[in-house]
Amino acid sequence: MIHRTIFIALGATLFLSGCSEPQPDQSDIAAAAPVTKQLNFPAIYNDYLHRDIRDDIFYFVMPDRFYNANPENDNGAKDLEISQGGYVIDSKWGFHGGDIAGVEAKLDYLKGLGVSAIWMTPILRNKAIQWGGYAHHGYWIVDFTQIDPHFGSNQDLQNLINAAHKKGIKIFFDIITNHTADVIRFEECHTPDGSFKDDETCQYKSMAQVAKGDKYTPFIPKGQDQVKVPAWLNDPKYYNNQGDSFWEGESAVNGDFVGLDDLNTRDPDVITGMIEIYKNIISEFKPDGFRIDTVKHVDMVFWEQFSPAILDHAKSLGIPNFHIFGEVYSGDPVVLSNYTTTGKMPSVLDFGFQQAAADVFYRKKSPQAVAQLYENDDYYNDQDSQADLLMNFLGNHDMGRSGFFIEDALKDIDEAEKLQRSILSHAFMYTSRGVPVIYYGDEQGFTGDGGDVGAREDMFASLVEEYNDNNLLGTDASTAEQNFDPSHPIYQALQDLAQLRMDHPTLRYGVTFNRYFDKRRNAFAISRVDKSEQVEYLIAFNAGNEQQIITVDATSKGYSSLHGSDTFRVDKGKVEIVLPALSYSVLKADTPIMQTALLELDFAGTETQQDRIRFNYVIEQLVDIPVPMFEVTTEFVDAQGHSQKVASDNTPPYTAIVTQSLYQQLQPQSIRVTMSDWQGNTMSQTFSLSQHEQGVTSN
Structure with a gap:
């Protein structure tokens, strides 16, 4: 394919490097062949088993929308009706055919991007079709022991894990403990066949109502009483049975998510049962970690027991660095950190990071949001957790893509600026404390139509009209054709950032210091300093459309430019960085910081x-x-x-x-x-x- 923005991409590279050379004639660039880069992986990237999570770069992928390597499984189960059908390839709601074998087929593409860990949306067997659509996303589980036949078999999953591990790539499962598929019905609002009597909802009944005897009468429609595995999940006594959540107060924990059967995660038997389910998953497949769905909708007593038990089990099987991170849909560090402290999770997805990045790089708000983000890290730094284990991301399958946020907030900017803002925000993610997570397709400039199914485009050639009319950043391509192009400017920018991060451990482990923030300007600077090396990495960003100059106190008599704009000078104990519009700079001090004597506190x-x-x-x-x-x-x-x-x-x-x-x-x-x-x-x-x-x- 031909990129209309080969000129933009190369122009951006010159711009970011701070070079003053004249840009080549556009006709010369258009004739140039795209270059496929080869990354140099340090030795630790071959050792998936012992590698620290902070060394990793994650790729979050929805298998159904990634690559279809086995069309024979497109319609799911052949002998289990509940897991059959839903293959509606021209609807954004339907199954599209992507599978686990498809992820395996593209491991080299991902390795070439610098990815060292893959997180997949849930792949256990689902109820394929229910009120609300099709289970292409994998969050409507009925069987916690089998892979959903739309995605392949248990052996396919084992093949993927083995192949990935041979390449040094970790595999993470997306798991669910909050609910199962929508099977249980209530006599008060459903007919015997399971359909609604009147409104397509069951109004939530509070704990106070239930205590007074005002409760629903649960039942299971004929023929569905044994569809869940393990068998104990078929008994309504293990569920809250209080009707549909309205997402506030106690209903957020006890209510059904649009009918999904909400487990009573205060029940000791439920806690024990779910721990056993996921211990068995680890024993069978030996994954490298879990991402846990809907964490804040589960009782805290569950997490206090679940995470330690899972980590201990993984270690007992010879997986020393098994990692868990939760989805707590909140940008409030008080809320998020409650699950790494009281909830004993090693990490959570940092929605606070996503919000700060979007505000600064897409919505042109003050970089003070970034300063506050890092100051809030103190909420995570308790006796057994720390902020640099947080998972950083710019968009996802629920809230939408970074490309969408750019187009939504800045409707009138040109294509070059859209591309540059995407690259700039990814550079911030790769150089920040925490672990970077790429959302699949963002490296190919996907933008989407908003959240949920609007952000779940196909990487293979799509037949969904709502996807195919989208503008993609950095390319003339559309989702109507396959998008696995290693010459895409965002893909190549992420390769460069991956190499930078791999080459410099300080960008993975270093303590983060706020160095320059001014609410009146779009530029800011941070430092990363590793405790062992004690050399400053000074990282500056300009999210504005005009050149900015940042001046901070120097920690060394000299600095070297590692990446991005290289226009700077050191004079009289100050370092002055010139940042062109929409650029960043990564400098490394030539000498370690002089240690100051202990001070009075x-x-x-x-x-x-x-x-x-x-x-x-x-x-x-x-x-x-x-x-x-x-x-x-x-x-x-x-x-x-x-x-x-x-x-x-x-x-x-x-x-x-x-x-x-x-x-x-x-x-x-x-x-x-x-x-x-x-x-x-x-x-x-x-x-x-x-x-x-x-x-x-x-x-």
């Missing part, structure tokens, strides 16, 4: 925020240190003198944020605050607590 009291208590600390001398290499650790000390670490913080302003429940559980009488530098020197102070008021008791 004061306890500035506490404040209550929703269900959290924030302990605030003040270090007056920090104002003169551009990148302070300190860690402040907080321990609770009870009346018997027993202590327990509850939080740590690597960046100013230094705080400790703990849940009210943990505070009540440990009942601290004082806090021990230890400041340590990155050379191993420490200094501790103890402060008394009286109704969250401070007072120094010892030094």
Whole structure:
């Protein structure tokens, strides 16, 4: 295919590199053959089993819409009616034929992009057709032991995992614990055959109503009483049976999602049963981790037991770095972090990151949103979780694509700017703390028509008119043709960013420092510094349409340009970066940062925020240190003198944020605050607590 934006893409490359060379004549570029790049993978990218999750670049794919390697399974099961049919290839709601073998067939395409982990939407056997459409997405499970026949067989999945592992690529399953397919009916609003009597909903009944005897009478239509596997899932007693959720209050946890049978995840038998289901999945297939759906709609007591049990089981099978991350659909760090702290999950999808990135790079809002994003990392830094394990993304199958957000917010900009904003936001994702997640098709410029099925286009040639009339970024192609083009400008930009990230561990592990933010300007700068190397990586972005100059205190007498705009100078202890419109710059200091001596810390009291208590600390001398290499650790000390670490913080302003429940559980009488530098020197102070008021008791 011919790209109309080969000129745009190469122009963007020159622009980003800060070169002053004249751009080539367009006719010369049009005649040039596209170049397929080969990435250089460090040795750790061959070792999928022991590789840290922070080393990975994820690709989130919906198998049904990716690639059809086996047309024989397009209509699903041959002998199970509940999992048959739905192959409606010209409807955005139907099954389109993509399968697990199709993901395997494109492993080289993904490896070439720099992908080291693949997360697939659910692939267990579904009820293929129910009220609300077709189960192309995989979220309507009836059998937790078999792969859905639309996507292939258990052996197909094992083949994919084996092939991926040989290439050093991890495989993650999308799993569901909140609900099963819509099978259970209620006598009060359904007829015996399962159809609705009147309105196509069952109004939610509250816990108070149920306690007074005002409840639904559940039943299972004839012939469907044994369709779920394992068998215990067929018993209505394990479900809440309170009618349809209206997405607020208790209904968000206890209600059915548009009829989907909502499990009672407070029930000890349900907790035990779901743990066993997914232990068995791990035992059979040996995946590398789970993404968990609808986490905030499940009772917290479930997560407190589920995540530790799953991680322990994986380790017992020789999977030391099995990783779990949850979907908590909220941009509020207080809500999100509740599941990494109280809920004991290692990580969640960072909807806060998505919101900040969209606001800054697509909606032209103040970069202060990014500064606040990183300051909010303190919510995650408790005794067993940390913010750099968060999963960063720009769009997904529910909310929509990054390309859609660009077109929706900036309707009048030209194609070159749309492409550049996509690349710029991806550069932010690849250089930020956390783990980058590419949504399938974004590397080919997909834009979509909004959220849900509007963002689930086919990578193979599509027959869906609503998809095929979309404008794709960076190309003349449409979704009416296959889109696996390694010469696409976004694909190639992501290759470059993947190589940058792989070549420089600091971009994967480094502590993030806010360096320059001004609410009146579209430019900002952060630093990433690894604790072992202690060399600054200075990363600056300009999300505006005019050149910006950023000046910050230097941590070295010299810097080298690694990527992006290379126009900068170091003079009199300052580094000045010139950023053309819609550009970024990645600089590396030539020498390590000089370690500053430990400083005096004061306890500035506490404040209550929703269900959290924030302990605030003040270090007056920090104002003169551009990148302070300190860690402040907080321990609770009870009346018997027993202590327990509850939080740590690597960046100013230094705080400790703990849940009210943990505070009540440990009942601290004082806090021990230890400041340590990155050379191993420490200094501790103890402060008394009286109704969250401070007072120094010892030094």
